[in-house]
Amino acid sequence: MTRALTDTIAAVATAPGPGGIGIVRISGPEARGVVERVVRFHESIQRPRPRFAHRVDVIDPAAPHAAIDDGLLLYMPGPNSYTGEDVIELQGHGGVLVTTRVLDAVLRSGARPAEPGEFTLRAFLNGRLDLAQAEAVADLVAAPTAEALAAAADQLAGRLSSSVRELRRACLDLMARLEAEIDFTEEDVPAVPRDDLRRTLESIDETLEEILAGADRGLLQRHGFRVVLVGSPNVGKSSLMNALLATERAIVTEIPGTTRDVVEESFNLDGIPVRLSDTAGLRPTDDPVERIGVDRSGAALAAADLAALVLDGSRGLVAADRDAARQVAAAGKQAIVVVNKTDLPPAITTEDAAGLIDAPVCRTSAINGDVAGVREALQTLIGDGSPNPDLGTVASLRHKQALERARGELAGAREAVAGGLPADFIAIGLRGAVQALGEVTGESATEDLLDTIFAKFCIGK
Ligand SMILES: Nc1nc2c(ncn2[C@@H]2O[C@H](COP(=O)(O)OP(=O)(O)OP(=O)(O)O)[C@@H](O)[C@H]2O)c(=O)[nH]1
Ligand SMILES: [Mg+2]
Known part of the structure; x- marks a missing residue:
């Protein structure tokens, strides 16, 4: 990424796709010159007034008779602008093609396409924001x-x-x-x-x-974490997923081996985005399709931050439960054990469940939507560690x-x-x-560090 602040950059600042308005943003020393070549003011003026909304036609300088768009021009001279440089926004009709044409006209008039995050990078380099703020x-x-x-x-x-x-x-x-x-x-x-x-x-x-x-809670709030539901067939993994999401996301039947593919969805656990994966029940199988599903369960387990080993509490432990527990232990993940179907007469004690794997045990009745135990168990593992609001997150x-x-x-x-x-x-x-x-x-940020940070931004930001 270039560090020169001498050139003028432009990009579409609104999300791609049809919308109410589409904004092309221009920043740099030549912002006004560039834009003046592609607009015709509806008022009898040649120059925009700072911080006024001017009605303009945007034109292609090569074919000036037909306007590309009709919209508003906002001029925010530096240093009191987002980037600290002269900034102009052209607000037009929010269509993909029309906004692209406006940008194209601006680029042909002397601006260059902005890199991802380059507007904010300029704001940082011009001292408008520090690095953490950027x-x-x-x-x-x-x-x-x-x-x-x-x-x-x-x-x-x-x-x-x-x-x-x-x-x-x-x-x-x-x-x-x-x-x-x-x-x-x-x-x-x-x-x-x-x-x-x-x-x-x-x-x-x-x-x-x-x-x-x-910090740990702050990081979780921002990035979330991945929970995988694993266990032997028919224990109620998909039902549990639906109950946690409060929608019928996954297919539930009384037939063991219903779920074949990994089903993913997110939910909000008191402010922490949780990515939940429902998986195919783990068991040895000759069915080639189910076999692939079981392999995918293993991959989902490997990718998760936390595994919830689900058991059918109305059934005594079976070999497939023990195998599933061994897989979870072998994956070395943080885990919880969920004893499901508590609405039925119990056949598994908490001790039986705890003996399977070294993890906290909770009880649910997914069919009745009673899954508070899982939410609490997850909360406890996450810990609360709330940030001190006075010091920042x-x-x-x-x-x-x-x-x-x-x-x-x-x-x-x-x-x-x-x-x-x-x-x-x-x-x-x-x-x-x-x-x-x-x-x-940012006082001691290197160029490499800045590149890594700003490359993750979207273009136009
Ligand atoms: N009584 C009762 N039945 C439940 C409960 N949770 C699930 N079931 C029933 O158990 C059966 C299997 O439920 P699923 O959610 O499909 O189980 P699964 O673990 O996803 O099964 P596979 O996808 O085959 O591995 C269905 O008939 C559900 O209605 C529960 O809490 N109580
Ligand atoms: Mg299922």
């Missing part, structure tokens, strides 16, 4: 649940950024004081009192710990790892203090922490 823009657009959306909005507002920036400033301040001590050892500059230093380092570390305490693995690295570096600095080592040793850990914290907000 990443929040993509999260906001992709948020799968209301909770993930709230976390992204919070991050965009800069809460995590300001917590991290404050910690980084505290580290920089300590470094400056230690460096003065290093530089002026011969002179009359007082050494940084080590008690002070120890306390400040401790308090920085505590805040980091607190921010990280909510960590919802990206990148941020989590950078903050953990900062803690590791600070631990080095604290050890150096405890061991009575000279200031330069303490400064090494602090410098590492400053670097790691700066990767969250």
Whole structure:
């Protein structure tokens, strides 16, 4: 990706497909010049007024008599625009072809096609947003649940950024004081009192710990997790799936071997998007179609974060249940055991179920929609670890790892203090922490890192 901010970029900013309006966005020093070549104002003006909606015809400069579209032009001059550059939006009729033609005319007038996320990258490079805020823009657009959306909005507002920036400033301040001590050892500059230093380092570390305490939940809110329903045939896996989703998604019959393919659907578990897979009942079979289904169950188990081993509680344990339990154990996944059909006389005790595999046991009656036990078991495994709203939510693995690295570096600095080592040793850990914290907000982001982050954005964002 180019880092030059000298050229002018353009892209369709609305989703592809027919819609109410289609927006072509242009940003860069030549934005106005480029657009003026492809529009005719309905008013008798030549230049757009900042932040006014002007009615325009968009024309093809090569064939100016027939207008491509009739719409609105919005001009937001830099630096007070999204990207910090001159930005123009052409809002036209939301059709795939018409919007593409408007973009095409703009590109032929001197703009170049924007790369994915390049508008937001420019906003970052021009200091309109820091890196964590820029990443929040993509999260906001992709948020799968209301909770993930709230976390992204919070991050965009800069809460995590300001917590991290404050910690980084505290580290920089300590470094400056230690460096003065290093530089002026011969002179009359007082050494940084080590008690002070120890306390400040401790308090920085505590805040980091607190921010990280909510990280796992934040990550789950953003990425969700995959649960696979496995077990022997006819135990009620598909019924359980339908009950959890509250729709008739999977086919249920009394015939063992009903489900042949993996059936997937998502549901919202108190703010966490869960991808649920129903699978073919596991048993040895000569039926070639069922055989493929059973193989796919194995693949779904391998891909899941958590396996729910489903048992028919009205039937004593059979060999196929034990085989299924062995497969789950062999896959090395986090697991729960679901004893289903509790509306019927019980034939399996909780101890029998718990003896199959080392996992928490819950009871359900899928046929009656009584699946609260599964939801609770999943909740317990996930843990609540709610983020501290004042410090901001960590919802990206990148941020989590950078903050953990900062803690590791600070631990080095604290050890150096405890061991009575000279200031330069303490400064090494602090410098590492400053670097790691700066990767969250972008002060120490490399070009490669920026490329990786912004490549995941959509074009036009
Ligand atoms: N009484 C009772 N019957 C249930 C319950 N859950 C499922 N069933 C019945 O058990 C039978 C099998 O249910 P399914 O959901 O198709 O079972 P499955 O595990 O998906 O079966 P396969 O796809 O063949 O592996 C059906 O007749 C369901 O109506 C339950 O909680 N109580
Ligand atoms: Mg089934």
